[in-house]
Amino acid sequence: MENHETRPPGPPRGLPIDSDTAGDTVAEGRHRWWAFVRSHADVLAVISAGGALGSLGRWSVDELLPWSGTTFPWATFLVNVSGALALGVLMVLVVEVWPPRRYVRPFVGVGVLGGWTTFSTYVLEARDLLAAGRAATAFAYVGGSLVAGLVAVWLGIAAARLLAPGSRREGAR
Structure with a gap:
């Protein structure tokens, strides 16, 4: 008769969790994770506070511009494109000016911008439009969001470099 051991669920003991932990055991990986959280608790708290504000802002726009499920999702489009513009401005400021x-x-x-923008809602709304038989609207939404987002981030970068005093890239204009 064969001997069958019962093992607890999860990764086998002593083996790496994944390639990112480079040979750590499960216990060592947990220890590294908690050490990271403890050493970055202030930054994680700042991200959380910003995410709460950004999410509340996005919710407010959704309330102002409700979506029917079959029309163009203007609220998500506007928050994602404005978020791309703001991110372009922010990156110039934090990398080149401040x-x-x-x-x-x-x-x-x-x-803030992570909470403000939403890829998951964008994809879900596109799927819902397709399911409702609104393929043209879905493709206009998907393509339009991509193009408008890329243009917005480019405009944000260009505007910040043009208007921000002390930009290290002033000569690149």
Whole structure:
């Protein structure tokens, strides 16, 4: 008769969790994760606060511009494109104009703009439009969002470089 061991669910003991942990065991990986969280708790708190603000803003726009499920989703389109524009401006400011600051990029870039913009809603709305038989609207939304977002981030970068005093890229205009 064969001997069958019962093992707890999860990764086998002593083996790496994944390639990112480079040989750590499960216990070592957990320890590294908690050490990272403890050493970056201030930045994680700043990101969380920014995310809450950005999400509340996006919710407000959704309330002002409700979506029927079959028309063009203007609320998501507007928040994603405006978020791309704002991210372009922000990156010029934090990389080329302002001195290094620990919390600006995490708070505004990851938190506020991460909460403001939404890829998941964008994809879900496109899927819903397709399911409702509105393929032309879905493709206009998907393509239009991509093109408008890329143009917006480019415009944000260009405008910030043009208007921001002290930009290190002033000669690149």
